Amino acid sequence: MGISRLLLLRIIPYMDGLISMDELSSQTGISISVCNAMLNELVSNGIGSMEGEGYVRFTHMDKINAVVLAMRLNASMDEVARVLHWKDFEMLAAEILEANGYSTARNVRVRARLGLVRGSRTMMEVDVVGLKYVDYRNTALLIDCKHWHYISTSELARVCEKQVIRARAFIAERMDVDDAIPAVVVLNDTPSLIDGVPIVPITRFREFLNELYSIIDDLNVVRRLELEG
Structure with a gap:
């Protein structure tokens, strides 16, 4: 499906350690199927790692790399500032x-x-x-x-x-x-x-x-x- 800038910006704030697909879907309002597709795309780009069934782990570096990716997808300065403290x-x-x-x-x-x-x-x-x-x-x-x-x-x-x-x-x-x-x-x-x-x-x-x-x-x-x- 490719990586959507808008969906990525919704996911970035929750890139903090281990999180389940269900929780990520609930927190972001993104359907589980779309979450799963997005996370697979991110992992294939070296952002995050799957752990067990239905879980993904993010490091601080993953979060930064995701922000850099969002910038490459033309995220604005205001959008970046909202997701990266x-x-x-x-x-x-x-x-x-x-x-x-x-x-x-x-x-x-x-x-x-x-x-x-x-x-x-x-x-x-x-x-x-x-x-x-x-x-x-x-x-x-x-x-x-x-x-x-x-x-x-x-x-x-x-x-x-x-x-x-x-x-x-x-x-x-x-x-x-x-x-x-x-x-x-x-x-x-x-x-x-x-x-x-x-x-x-x-x-x-x-x-x-x-x-x-x-x-x-x-x-x-x-x-x-x-x-x-």
């Missing part, structure tokens, strides 16, 4: 970091200096921080999660600039951290680099972490020694 996005980023050996913290507040007025500081928040000890250095990866459907290049540049400010503030407060790497994780499929800050699609975040130390010379790394120097 920003907490889902942050949670998935943290899970991927932990699976790659990082310890994580979410919604970390730092006091950053903005502007030229001496002593003028404001509180800023880092969505997700991943910490890992690599090559005798304690490295922090600071993630800003943007689950917007569309973001302009100029807006992304401002986001990256603020993330560098957060990285400098974070490393100034954390004496146990040697390096801080600011990064932005987004929903869209196109990776990029703005002033040394990587823009990483969530679907490629694992790949980015695997390649991080082979591309680190291209990144804007905030180093404690440089700040203290």
Whole structure:
């Protein structure tokens, strides 16, 4: 039957662990036969896995992949925002970091200096921080999660600039951290680099972490020694 964007958007909010076909049909108002056909299509596209008779299991990554699929089917920004909460996005980023050996913290507040007025500081928040000890250095990866459907290049540049400010503030407060790497994780499929800050699609975040130390010379790394120097 193919995958209907509208039906997919009705199913996405219930992609949370194990759910029965009957419950999914009841919650979404979609007939069991259509639910079954849709789920078979999703599983064949690598989203979800059948468990036993009449049950399907979804992970956080499945939910993100389903949202990306909906976007490819021309879901609007408003439609995406209604089915994907920003907490889902942050949670998935943290899970991927932990699976790659990082310890994580979410919604970390730092006091950053903005502007030229001496002593003028404001509180800023880092969505997700991943910490890992690599090559005798304690490295922090600071993630800003943007689950917007569309973001302009100029807006992304401002986001990256603020993330560098957060990285400098974070490393100034954390004496146990040697390096801080600011990064932005987004929903869209196109990776990029703005002033040394990587823009990483969530679907490629694992790949980015695997390649991080082979591309680190291209990144804007905030180093404690440089700040203290």
